[in-house]
Amino acid sequence: MSKPTILTVDDDPMVSAAITRDLRDRYAADYRVVRAASGPQALEVLATLALRGTPVALICSDQRMPRMTGIELLEQARVHAPGAKCLLLTAYADTEVAIKAINDIGLDYYLLKPWDPPEQRLYPVVDGLLDDWRQANPDHTSDVRVVGHRWSDRSYEIKTFLARNHVPYAWFDVVLDAEAQRLCALANATPDDLPLVLVPDGDALRSPSTLELAEALGLRTAAAQPxxxxxxxxxxxxxxxxxxxxxxxxxxxxxxxxxxxxxxxxxxxxxxxxxxxxxxxxxxxxxxxxxxxxxxxxxxxxxxxxxxxxxxxxxxxxxxxxxxxxxxxxxxxxxxxVSYRRLAADGLEQLTGRGVYYGAMASDAAQCQGDDVYIVGAANSAGQAAINLAAFAKRVVLVVRAANLTDSMSRYLIERITAAPNIEVRYRSEVKACKGAGHLETLALMNRDSGEVEEVSSSWLFIFIGAxxxxxxxxxxxxxxxxxxxxxxxxxxxxxxxxxxxxxxxxxxxxxxxxxxxxxxxxxxxxxxxxxxxxxxxxxxxxxxxxxxxxx
Structure with a gap:
């Protein structure tokens, strides 16, 4: 696989040569550093790289360029390189524009020119951005493989443990994936053996405890001294x-x-x-x-x-x-x-880990693609989860016992929730019951003022109700x-x-x-x-x- 690309964009030939030189001096062993002289030229380069399947790790662009500003370029660059980190080079007069771009286009960082000496001003910033990019784009050749049921509480625990310990893994659903069935056959795995965890250069782990999994991964599970x-x-x-x-x-x-x-x-x-x-x-x-x-x-x-x-x-x-x-x-x-307080609702305990979850990992959002998701809670943790899940879910519904969010949630989160077209807040409401055959299928929501109960369909309930x-x-x-x-x-x-x-x-x-x-x-x-x-x-x-x- 070809090296990931770092793209520099600047219309000033001397500045372009300087930033490219400094980046090559530090990163040439692991990255291909390419330069462009304008925003349109940079978009052409990105389109070519996308066709070749070459990953782009970082786009470093000047702000003040004719025909297209750096912010305009970085916004359009998302089409060809959606995962690339974006670094804007600015003059002091442009700092307000750069700060606004953090919210508007997801700018990762802005750096004031000049950046000399690069060892103190440039490299620490770029090191952090590239570390983040590598973490989000790992080499999957040595991934742990997990085979299990989508609605299995043990499978969810294993996946959560791996994700929270930053261990890359590939997930195979035994019901949906032919590869999962092949792996089970190779391991002579029975339903009681699931989840099956396949560790590179190790024996297959059959429904392991987190301690067994940690030891198999080489994580430290005992102190080195007394x-x-x-x-x-x-x-x-x-x-x-x-x-x-x-x-x-x-x-x-x-x-x-x-x-x-x-x-x-x-x-x-x-x-x-x-x-x-x-x-x-x-x-x-x-x-x-x-x-x-x-x-x-x-x-x-x-x-x-x-x-x-x-x-x-x-x-x-x-x-x-x-x-x-x-x-x-x-x-x-x-x-x-602290841990999240347990929610009292009929049928909930039996479905915990099978569509009902306390808290939510950022990685949980992708599996809710196109679904209706319900969240119980009104604090910042619930608000952040709603925003994250709304990027993938068809609709996110916050179920809130109070009459407003202002008493429990930060204003910036309330503003984002209000602006999101697919987030709904149901005030003065609570979950009374959860139902489903093997996994969550329906919720019973009660209006706390009228006592009226409504049954809604959903496979996802995330709970954030205090500590x-x-x-x-x-x-x-x-x-x-x-x-x-x-x-x-x-x-x-x-x-x-x-x-x-x-x-x-x-x-x-x-x-x-x-x-x-x-x-x-x-x-x-x-x-x-x-x-x-x-x-x-x-x-x-x-x-x-x-x-x-x-x-x-």
């Missing part, structure tokens, strides 16, 4: 931020994650209000970057393992793992986040409120809490009722339930861990 300075339970934004700051400051650090890094944020199709990313980024992208950053500083990540309890042994805390084993550390940060903290594994020594959220710092002195602080000193800000055990992110009482605040608390927890370790 004692650490810091053990972080949970790999969401708070846990990953704590890992980055702890490892970068020299603390031996391990993160234990029961599913995949990212938490609920990792499933978000778009996080658009996170500082420093004007175009926004997906939860998967944020997670991928954070994991790479933590790993770079030396933090370990133990996956597919649940912590089922902990013990305090003098100056050391031990996290007890499901299936046996433990990890000891001098300090512990709980960053287990329940993941603290069931904690013992009685960790004080929680009536809803299970962990109490920290001065809140331990709140009236009505059965809290006892065992030391003469006051508890540190994020410290729990057990000295040396901290809580950060959504699991903590009165946290903001936002990605940025979780990252901030994760970073802050490491500062407090340093203070604690200096005391013992």
């Amino acid at each position: 004692l650490y300075d810091l053990c972080i339970v949970g790999g969401g934004p708070a846990g990953l931020a704590a890992a980055v700051y702890a490892a970068s400051e020299g603390l031996s650090t391990v993160v234990i994650e029961r599913e995949a890094p990212g938490g609920q944020a990792g499933q978000s199709a778009a996080i658009e209000n996170y500082l420093g990313f004007p175009k926004g980024l997906t939860g998967a992208d944020l997670t991928h970057r954070a994991v790479a950053q933590a790993s770079r500083f030396g933090a370990e990540m133990v996956l597919a393992r649940s912590v089922v309890g902990f013990e305090t042994r003098g100056p050391v805390h031990a996290a007890m793992l499901d299936g046996g084993g433990e990890i000891e550390a001098r300090a512990l940060v709980m960053a287990t986040g 329940s903290p993941r603290t069931d594994w904690l013992g009685a020594d960790i004080v929680r409120d009536d809803h299970g959220f962990v109490v920290t710092g001065q809140d331990l002195h709140r009236p009505g809490l059965a809290a006892s602080w065992p030391l003469p000193r006051e508890p540190l800000a994020l410290e729990t009722s057990v000295p040396g055990v901290f809580a950060a992110g959504d699991v903590r009482l009165d946290s903001m339930k936002r990605v940025a605040s979780a990252v901030g608390e994760g970073a802050m927890s490491v500062y407090l861990v340093h203070r604690y370790l200096a005391m013992i």
Whole structure:
């Protein structure tokens, strides 16, 4: 297969030669760098590349060109190279136009000229864009293959685990795909063996657990050493931020994650209000970057393992793992986040994983092509899911118990939902029942004011209805409120809490009722339930861990 292409577009011969030279110096080994002198010429080049089947990874265009501006070119380029990353070179006077293009045409980045020195100004930007492109366009020759039923809850769990851990895979429906039937025959697989997971250079896995799958993929499922300075339970934004700051400051650090890094944020199709990313980024992208950053500083990540309890042994805390084993550390940060609250509706439990899902991966949208999709929820997570699903679904219906969205959802999301022609909001409504033979087929929706019930046809229901903290594994020594959220710092002195602080000193800000055990992110009482605040608390927890370790 030919190298992917980087296309530069500029009408100034000297600038065109300079940007092409700098890009070739850095990327020529992996990419073919091609130059065009105008927007129309660039469109001709893109058309030729499309006919040849040559992928285009990046289009780097000047804004001010005669006949066609850079933004006009990048908008039309989507026809021939829909997956290409778009970089606009601008003068300072054009920054407002460039920012507007982020929303209007999906511009990925704009860079002010001149870009010298390229090692500091150009290459870091292009490196990030090309990394994102490669992640979205992997080499599929070594993909994991998954064979199963479309409406199987176990198949959905396996696919979700692979997607959230950034493992490329190919999906084969045993009912629809002849290749799936051939693979089952080759493996002598029975219906009870599904989902069948075929790992390159490995044995066929028959309905594997996530732990078995993780081990077969070579993911780390056990700690490398018995004692650490810091053990972080949970790999969401708070846990990953704590890992980055702890490892970068020299603390031996391990993160234990029961599913995949990212938490609920990792499933978000778009996080658009996170500082420093004007175009926004997906939860998967944020997670991928954070994991790479933590790993770079030396933090370990133990996956597919649940912590089922902990013990305090003098100056050391031990996290007890499901299936046996433990990890000891001098300090512990709980960053287990929250899970979506379960919806009470007749027939729903039997159909969970078979058309009914809690949360939604960005990758779930494509399988809803041309269908009617229903979403329960009114917070930002539900709004982002609606926008993402609407790009593929025929119609998306938000089922909202309240009379409006303004009390629970950010304004920018409400504006986009209102503007989308195929998104409908049903206020003062709730799901009363789910029905289907083997998978979801119909929903019963009730109007909360009139009590009237309407039955609608749909194979898809995604649920985003609030948060329940993941603290069931904690013992009685960790004080929680009536809803299970962990109490920290001065809140331990709140009236009505059965809290006892065992030391003469006051508890540190994020410290729990057990000295040396901290809580950060959504699991903590009165946290903001936002990605940025979780990252901030994760970073802050490491500062407090340093203070604690200096005391013992």
